[in-house]
Amino acid sequence: MKKLRNKKGFTLTEMLISVLLLGFVSIMVTVMTSAILSSTTTMREVAQAEILGSEALDNLQGQLRVARSVTINSDNVTFDINSANKGYVFSVNDEGKIVMEHEKDGEMKSELLFAGASYGNLRVTGLQFTGDKDKKTIMITVEISFGDKTLWSGSVTVKPLNGITL
Numbered sequence: 001m002k003k004l005r006n007k008k009g010f011t012l013t014e015m016l017i018s019v020l021l022l023g024f025v026s027i028m029v030t031v032m033t034s035a036i037l038s039s040t041t042t043m044r045e046v047a048q049a050e051i052l053g054s055e056a057l058d059n060l061q062g063q064l065r066v067a068r069s070v071t072i073n074s075d076n077v078t079f080d081i082n083s084a085n086k087g088y089v090f091s092v093n094d095e096g097k098i099v100m101e102h103e104k105d106g107e108m109k110s111e112l113l114f115a116g117a118s119y120g121n122l123r124v125t126g127l128q129f130t131g132d133k134d135k136k137t138i139m140i141t142v143e144i145s146f147g148d149k150t151l152w153s154g155s156v157t158v159k160p161l162n163g164i165t166l
Helices: 012-065
Strands: 069-072 077-080 088-092 098-104 107-112 122-132 137-146 149-158
Touching: 012 077, 012 098, 012 122, 012 137, 012 149, 069 122, 088 122, 122 149
Parallel strands: none
Antiparallel strands: 069 077, 077 088, 088 098, 098 107, 122 137, 137 149
């Protein structure tokens, strides 16, 4: 009787090694894809924070540059837009958005500084005004965060056309 030796096909060991290698490659692809997606999300949040921060600084700078009068104390900056609109104060509300507050008809009114801006999940976590009496300038610093992670911080110096009071 003749022994049959079929040389076609794979042994059980070869099949197990192939399945293990395929599984290992699949896991590596999944991990790499996850890391790439996470990195893309972080880059998008940083880009949004940069845009939001730049818009905030531009808007604050524009408001203070043309203000009729600007007063800086330890807590905030107060400015008058014109003789009818006085006592405006910049602040950050509970939602992490920059607002201009002022008293009108005996009650405090609050309006978003730039309502069209897309904050998404970003929050303004820092807003600071520092005056330089000698140079008659104000340094504005804004900090934008996502959760407890600061994504962007920037500052700009402005010289109000009508001077400042410290």
